[in-house]
Each structure stands twice: as structure tokens, then as C-alpha cells.
Amino acid sequence: MDKDILLLMKFLSKKSFITLADIENSLEITRRQAKYRIQKLNDLLNEEKVTPILISSSNTKDIVVSDDTKKVINSLLKDIDQNDVYYLSKKERLIYMYLMLFINKDHLTLNDFIDSLQVSRSTVLLDLKELTQTLEEINIHIKNDRKRGYYLVGSEMEIRRFMMKNVIYTLADEDNNKVFDIFINDFYLDDFTYSKVYISELAEKHNIRFVENRLIEFIYIFIFLNTRMQSEKYSSDEIVGLIDIDAMSYMKEYKFSYELLKKYNTTENITKADVNYIAAWILGISFGDINEDTKDCVLISDLIGKMMTRFESLSGVHYKNTEEIFIQLYSHFRPAYYRLLFKLPIFNPVCDKVKEEYPELYQLVEQTMKPFNIIFGEEIPAGEIAYLTMHFSTIYSGKKGINIEKQKTALVVCSNGIGSSAILYNELASMFPELHFLSPIDSSKLSDFSEKVDIIFATNYLENIPNINIPIIHVSPVMSIAERYQVMREVYMQLGSGFLKKTNVDVVMDIISKHADIQNRDALYNELINYFSEIDNISNKDKENELHLLDMVRENIIRLNIEAENWEEAVRLSYEPLLENGFITQKYIDETVRIMNSVGPYVVITKHTALLHTKPESGALSCAMGIGVLKNPINFGSIEHDPIKYIFSLSAIDNHTHLCAMAELLELFNDDKFFMFLDTANDSEEVIEYIKSNININ
Template sequence: MSLDRRSTAILSHLVNAESIVPVREIMEKFMISRRTVYYDIEKINGWLKDNNLAQVNQVRGAGFSLNPEAANLIPGKINLLKAWHYEYSAKERKGWLALYLLGRDFPLFLEDLSEKLRVSRNTTIEDLKLLKEEIERFHLTLEFERKSGYRVVGEEDDKRKAIVYYLSNVLPNGGWETLLSKIPTILNLAEFNLNNRINLFELDELKAVKEIIAESETDLDVHFTDDFFHSLTFRFILFGKRLMQGKAIRIDDVEKEVLTETKEYKAACKIAGKLSDVFHINFPYDEVLYITKHLLSSKVQSSQRLLQESRTSETYLLTEVVSKMVTDFQKYACVFLKERDLLEKNLLLHMKPSYYRIKYGLEVENQVAELMKDKYPDIFLLTKKVIHHLENAIGKTVNDNEIALIAMHFGGWMRRTGVTPAIRKKMLIVCASGVGTSKLLEHQLEGLFSTIDIVGSVSLRKYETSDYDVDFVISTTPVTKKEVPVFVVSPILTEAEKEGLLKNVNALFGTNVIEKSTSVEGLLEIIKKHALVTNTEGLEKEVRRYFSKQQLKVDLSIKPSLHQLLTGEYIQLKKNVGDWKEAIRIGARPLLEKGNITEEYIQSMINTIIRLGPYIIVAPKVAIPHAKPENGVNKIGMSLLCLEEGVRFSESDRHEVNLLIVLAAIDGETHLKALSQLTTMFSEPGNVQKMVRAKSIEAILKTIEAYSS
């Protein structure tokens, strides 16, 4: 019985689980149906039987677990998984087809490809059809000739972009040994009865290039993420093979001058010299510059150099871009992000390689990005609204994949907490996917474990070669277990994973370390130890009222739609007002009368505008005044003031407003659904003017309803 990527991942998840894994957890983690879970478990059991291992235990009403002895043996079996025991997914087959065709230096026919992928001729034909359609996005065509077989036709630069993309589709996550075990072409092909000419990679080449890249990390004073480190290894091998075939790259003359002035160019010269020894061919000047591009686009786990380097023109440009994006994100999300300087530094660390990836068209596949779009659509939409600053700087459109990665930074930062209780434990995060993913996971865990300190986030390679003084480890990929417990999770935690983590960590420390420190009951116990309480019930009510006011805790899963907040009683139509301050007061009146806000909140909005200027104007004729939740918000709310004659917030004509939406947010997230709907409504041509000219509240409600689904 063969394992595919998903069933292998599910088996690894069971191996790393500290207790029984519920069916629901597997469904949410891998985004599959209950039926598919049982189908994959059946496939896993077949593989376990073939390897003389105990099958998966199914505990009725609880979930799945593995026999302890089998769990200890499975990791070694998985790492030794032969290519003919591994079943490729359709996406992986398509990726390997592209790489074989782009790496070939001899004719490749249907029989070769079918035998290589271990699928039928019909399946291979269907895969080739899909590849032919998809590869057009790189301005390439897939052709067939009777004598030369299948070949990819197009410019060399486009072919290499395709290589980068399809490598990201086939390279698995994990350590170096896991990587090698999943690359069939480095195994002994005699066991397949295949011709060795189809081999794309040699083990000696892989090891040599790996060492070259590791040395470049030292030269550049960076630490590449595991996935980029592995991808770069295979990229350079395929680029070297194409150069051996006489297929060289050409760099634009304008780019040459810019690239040679970077520190990455010096590192690229050194890399090219060593690659020349590996492939026994000289790497020309343009190839050195091409290597420079890839180093500039590198995803890094950490980089002291980037944070400390002098302001180059591009670093200065990106610093300005990041600052503008954060400013606009706060404006559109109606939030005030804490520790903004630190956020901007972390965002810059991600933004620089992203800038070069977009600039040079080095597109990669990212599954975490898709999860970000699915789980946090509001934050993704807001990030998309501010991405124009980066697009203007590059002169190119930023794709959704890169937008989602940037959105992870904003999403993670919005989940930061300021709780610092006395008794604390220490955890380490191991993440193979880079700064954006690790930061997103870090901020989720900070919100989940308020009594635990996160000592840092490291790559898998760094974790396996270093020792850390921590109580437990949370990893996005299976790791070699040391003395401390390891919990393997998704970069974006599902509710089932959160529940499982809370349960397992509580069990680990033998007490409820998460909830005790922040509970009212826990605080009352401390007060009773040191003071005489004459009215326990009254004290408890006052404490609960205090925490309710300070923390404004809500069920974050409940995000009201626009029509649920902007009902008729919160909408006003007026001809004009005296000035912008009066507009704020009149616009906020329904919220004040209904108890959503206090008078303090209205004054805070006015003071903020005086201090920061008309930052609340988010579109022509539209403003969304707001202030911090702690400045007088009792419950979430919105109110709308429609003015027939606009009111100015400055001397400038562009600061004249006809539609004033006062927002009372209770946190940084609950209002985002309504806000994104509001943004969509005002982005449609004519809607602003339509509402300004409306003669009745009913007409406005009709428009709002249309955008509230």
C-alpha cells in the first residue's frame, strides 16, 4: 500500500500527538471531510501492515492513536520511504513533469514520463494537458514532436521562473533527511529498471551545493528559512544543468549596475566560483547576477544585517513603504497597533525579500497563504487595500500570495496581548516557513497562553543543532524529540488544535496554568489571603465590572455584518452642520443615546483629529472617526450621518466630507467584517453620491443591505 503526501502528513501528526487525536482535529487541520479521514486511515493501516507495524487504534467517540512501539518506529520508516512506496498527488505529478521537461537534455516521450511518475499513460496524458494550460502563465508553451518528444518552448528567463514555481510544488517541508527521502530522482534508478539519463539530481551534487549555500549564510550574516534553503539548493542545480546545455540567462543592462552594488553580488561571485567546480563549467557574469537576484529574494529566519545596515536607497524606500502601509492599515481597520516600531522592523524584514521576489518575478507556491485568505478574509482585504504603496514602489502588481503573507504580519500583531503574570513557563517555536509564518503562530500562541513566555522562533535546522532551556516546544513540522515535549501544529491554529493544546499543556504542568492567572476567582483568592472581605458578592461584582471595562472581552467568532450595526435608528440625514467638531458630536449622538459610548469617547475622537489631522477620511467624501476602545466604548456600534452639504476637516477641498460613519470598536477584530463590507460598498462607483442624495433612511438601508451578505 502506498502513501500520498496527505496520508503521510496525517501519520506524522498521529506520531507526534501526545494523546488521542479527535477526528474533528484531523478534519480541520487538513481541511478534509470525515469520510476522507477514514479513507486515509485505511490507507495508513495498509502501509503499516506492509511494514509489520501495529495498525491505528480507533477509540470510539474519542479519536485515533498509535501503539507506542509503532510510533517510535514509524519516523524511521517514513524517512526511508522508497519512491515506489510514495504516491504523488496530482499537483506533485504536474510539478515533476514540468521539472523533468525543463531539466531534460535528451528526448522525453510519454512512456518515459509515465514510468517515471508510476502512473498510467492516460493519467500522464491528462497531467500533460493540465500542465500545458498552466505553463502559459509563464509565457511558455508545451510542444510535442515525434523525434524530440515533449519540450517546453519559450525564453530562458521564463523557463527559470517556472522552475522556481514548480520546485515549490514538489519539495516537502521538514529537515534535510526528510527532504532527500521524498526526492525519487536521487535514489538508485536501477531498481526501477529505468535509464539513468532521466535522473535530475545526484546525491553528491545535492550535498555539495547544500554546503555552498550554508557558507553563503555566513557571508551574508543571515539565516535562510528551511524551505528557501532547500529550494535554493535545487534551483542552483537545475540552473547549472541548463548552463551545461548552453542555455544561459541574460540580464538587462540597467539591472546590472544596480545588482553589482549589493552585498549579495559579492556572495554570488563566491557561490558561482564554487558551482563552477561542481558542474565543471564557467558561470558567466550574467549568471552571477542571476544568482544575486535569488539571494536578494531570499526568505530569512533572521538577519541582523538588514536591521543594522545603513540606509541604502531601496532599504530607505521600503522603510517608507512599510510606514505608509501601517498608517493606512490602522486607518482602514480603525485600530491602534501596539509597539508600532517593532511591527515595522519585523515587517521590513519580510518586505525586502518580498520586494525582490515581485520585482524579478520569482513566484512561489505557499499553502499557508491560502489558509490566511480563508481563515482571516477581513485582514486579507484590509492588507490588499494598503498594498498599493508597495506596488507603486516596485511598479508591478502584487499577487494575492504575497499579499496574504504580509497580511499574516498584521493579523499576528493584532492578536498581541499585554498580560504578564508572575508565574511563567517557557516555550520555543520551531518553524520551517520563515518570519511571517512564525510571527503569526507566535501571536496566536501569545493569545492562547497568557502565562507562558515564548523565548523565540527558530528554523528546524537550528533547533536540531542547538540546545534550548525551555519547558516545551511547539513546531509546525515534525522534529526529533529531545528531553522536552513537542507539540506539532498548523501555522494557523484551528479551534480543535487550540483546545487540544490547552488540554495537553495543562496536563503537562499538572494544573490549569492558562486560566488561573487571569480569572476573577483567582484574584479573589489572593485578596482574601491578605485582606478581610466583608462583602464577597459585592467585591466580585466590582472586580468583574472592572475587568469587563478594561479588557472588553468578547466572543471573537461573532462578527456582526454591516446591516446589523447600521440600523435605521443609527442613521441621520441633515442638510448641513456648523463645523467638523459639530459633525462628530451629531454623528455620534445615536451611539451615545443608546449607551454604546460615553461622552469621553466623543471628546477623544475630536482630540485625536486635532492631534493627528484628518486621518479619518478613508475615501472622497467619506470619513470614519474613531478612538481607542478604552476611551469610552461600552459595546460595539456604528452610526451614520449623511450631510447634503459637505463639512471640511481642513482647508483642503479633498478633506470635505458628506458621509460620516462613527465607529465604536471594542477590540481590533470584531468590527472587521462590517468594516470590510463598508469598504466594498464605498469602492463601488456611484454609491457615495447615491447615499448623499438619498431622501430617506429607507433608501440608505436598501443600499447597506445589498452589501451585507
């Protein structure tokens, strides 16, 4: 089959809501090429006697694929002859070449590359040059000498990490395992099917639960890693140097890993360090269960407690269901801890989307996690920050407590794991309060699922559905405005609710187009979607409700050269302008002091700086941010950050209106010049002008 058509089919099979622009961007082709490929695919579908793929006449050029057509596409993908001639793309050739180097084959020559890839010498040399440049960016080098041929030099952890990234990103982003199957076959490595059977049985024995997509990743990575380990390429010295790994030998993941390695290696070749490495990897793709008695529970819980406290301090957000929030964060952060500690990669397909949908929240979470960088020896990757952002977005999104009798039951099926199902569950539950959502499951468990459900939300196309009459809605872990609207339309159409009586945005757009000149169609379309769908989501609040720092800071609540004898007097004097101008009540001040007397200096957030705040219901009347500078610094009781000189007094009426302002304030905190300016500022007007000149307002 034509590879271009194959890629289009795979893309269509994975998505629920698609536009022509999505196809162009994802496949990196022109609109003309996209339409041509759709026509070619329709010619193929015509032979199957199903509805062709349509391009709507709407402004967004939606791609319309019927359920029957999607089933045929997935059936064709499944039935593609595995023996068809397959030509590796350039990207796949680079992966193949790296795997040749990774398995540490004896005396690897240029001719070995040429013979294995079946390409010209010049192509191999160009590819080898590009691969060399890519690897050197992460301090891995390709060496060549007469005795050993081509081989890799660098940190064994980084060499493994790059292999794992290749596998994870290729499987997740492109849904294509062909290059790995070809490589395994060419070099007579462990059979994938046999490995899957054995690993699945061993996992069941040790009560290890793999999400389906993670299991596939694990098998491919283990096949390649085990081959390298058999060539005596261990990473013992690097792994032994990591902290807190003694506790792992008591875990079920360690016992699973030891037995797995024992199966594929002679016992004397197995080191504790490499068992730890495999065990950490399994921990890194599992769910954290707070109810499971593990040796690391106290350590992980302590880190999460510090994370929650710091986020609360930086954001001014106050938790209402602390225990529930803790459990949700534990489920994600325990595996994240081991990924970060052992430098294991993770693929977050919605990282860019999270940054776009929740920019201020992402920045706050990023700042929250900065002190934890020292534990892991490097900055926490954007993908991990994005996953934590997704969790925090569900914690305080300001969902309305709608009391509706739930008549229909929904199920969330997610193949990605790593907290994605919990995140998607929360978002869908807020969108459809009239549905009763069962606990989410991964796709591998669907065939054994017996409870009655009325509708299924799934991130992937599902095979072997237990009841073909159940409508299935395909969703993304993080949905854009248009995707939310499309999902709402699909749900209400499937369940027969009153949504069909509501206004159709495409129809409204067509009517407006007949009678008016639209200056910005995309902006109008998105605003109409927001208005008609009434989705209660923090990222889509009207701009008029989103406060910037300059909306909250005023000249009359800025105090310079405050004279105070102790921390309590400093707190009360800093709050005083907010009280005098009607932003807070006396109770708000008293509650802050009471909590500080009870739990300590929770308001101290960084060197010499405090951010005063307490729960909105304690007396916050409207949003404001006071700025105070002490004439003489005072100890607040923070060993790390005392003495305190700069005091910011926050009044927030909810958990989200002020977040944009907080993100802008953190920008100022990250610039030492801001505090140097406060030391020399003469009046409030100067402070306002400085803020105007030094923050970015989008």
C-alpha cells in the same frame, strides 16, 4: 513499500492532532480506504512491537498515535531503501516533463519523454496535452518544430516562477522530493548532497541564515535554474526593468549570489541581472532584521509605515505598541517585498485556514494592501495576504494582561520560516501565559541549542533531540478550535498542571448523547470546547460580541445634506449625532480634530470618503457607526482623495468587536452604486434599507 502506506505514514508523521476525516480529505480517499490503510500500517507496526494506531470512539474519530509509534514511523520513513522501484504519479510525471522542458535540453522529442518516463506513447501524449493546457493559462506555451523539438515560449520570469512553484509546493504540501532526485540522477545534474555542503559553507561565510526547509527548496531550485542559465536562458531584460535593484549590489545576499554563480558558471556568463535575481530570491526567504544596516531599510520602512497607517484608517484599530508592531511587520514584509517584486512564489499551507478563521480581518488586510499592487505590477497573491493577516491577528488580538509567575520554560521550533515562528510564538504565548517562552528558533539550530527548556512546540517531527525527556507538542502554524483544545490538553497532561481536573469534552458529549437527541453534534462539540478551554482568541469570540454593520448604524446617527464651511466643522457636525445619543464624549471629537491638525487627514481612506475615529480611551462609550453626507464637498488636505463628501463616524470600544462591521462597510465602499445612492437618498430609513439589501451577513 506500498505507495499508499508511504503517503499515510508521511501524513501521520507531520501532524499532531489528526482525525479520520483529515486523512480522508488530505489523501482524497474514502473512509473505508482510510481504515484499510491504517490496518495495513498497523500490520507493519506490529512487526516493530509498538502500540498500533487507534481510532477513538469520539464523535470526531481522533487518530491516536503514541510517541513511540510516531518515532518508529519516522524511522521507517528514513530507512526506506532509496533504490526501491518508484513509480511516478501523474502529478509527478507532469513535473518531470516540465523540468525536461525547463532545462532546455537540445532537440527534445516525444521519444525522449517516453524513454525517460518509461510509459506508453498515449500516456505521454495525454500528459503533454494536460501540461500544455495548464501552462497556457499563465501564458506559457509548449512549441514543437523539427529543428528544436519541444521547447517553452513565454515570459522567462513566468517560466522560472512555474518551476519554483512546482518545487516549493511539492516539498511543502506533499513532503516528497523523490521526483526531483530521480530527475537530477537521470539528467546528470549537480549533485544535491555536494550542493548542500557547498551552499551551506558559502552561506556561513556571508552570514546568510537559511531556515532548514527553505535551504532544501533553494538547493533544488538552484540546481534546475543553474542548468537553464548555462543553456543561455537569461532573463536580463525583464529583471533590468524592475525598480530599486541598484541597492542590492551592496547587500551580502548579492555577494553570496555572485560567488555561488561564479562557482557553477564561467565568469563571463554571469550577468548582474541574474545575480540580482538569485539575491532577491535569498532575500525573499530570509527574515527582515530592522537592526541590520541595509540600503533598502528606508524604502521598506516607508512602505510598512504606510501599510500600518492605512490598516489603522480602514479598520478603526489603534496600535498600542507601535515600535514592537513595526519590528514584527518588518521581519515579514522585507522578504515579501522581494518575492512580490521579482514575482517569486511562496507556499502558504494555511492560507485557506486563515481565510476561514479570520474572514473579516483577511478582507481588511486585503483592502489595506490594494494601493501597493501598483508597485508590484499585479495583485498581491492570497498566500501573502494570509501571512500578513496572521501577523495583524497577533497585533491586536485583545490578549489579556495576565500576570502569572512563570515557572516553566517553553521553546517554539519552526521549520517554515517566513514569519511563521513569530506568529506561532504569539498565539502560544496567549494560550499559555503561565509558560515562559524563549525566542523561537528553526529546527536546523536545535542540535546546537543548550538552554534548559521544559517543553517544545514544533511544526515538524524533530530528529536529534538534545534531551529525549523533553515533551514535544506538534502544532500547526494556525490552529483550529479543535486543535487548540487538543494542544491545551497535551500541554497540561505533559506538565502535570490542573487541566486533568477540568471537564473532558468527549466525556460530556457521551453523557449528553445518553440522555438527549443532539441535532448538530459538530456545533455542540465546538461550543463546548470554546466554553471549557476559554481560549482568548479574536476569531472565537461569542457571536453575541461580534457586531455587524446593522448593529452599529442607526437611523438617529445618519445625517444627509450636512452644510459645513471647512473640514473641522464637517468633522464636528458628523460626530454630533453620536455625541447627542451617548455613543461618544466631547473629548473623542476634540481628540480627532487635534490629531488631524497635528498629522494631517489620516481619516481620509479613499476617493471623496473619510472614516472618523480615534483611540477608544479618548471617549468611546459604545460601538456605533454614523453616516454623514456633505451638501457640498470640502477639501480635507488629501491631494489624492479630495474633495470629501461622504463621512463615516466610528466609535469603537476595543480593537476587535467592530471588525466584522468594518469588513461589511468595505464591501459597500467597493461598490460605486453605494455612493450614488447616498447622493440621492431622502432620509435615514432609506439608508438602513439599502444596507440591509446590499451586504452579506454570514
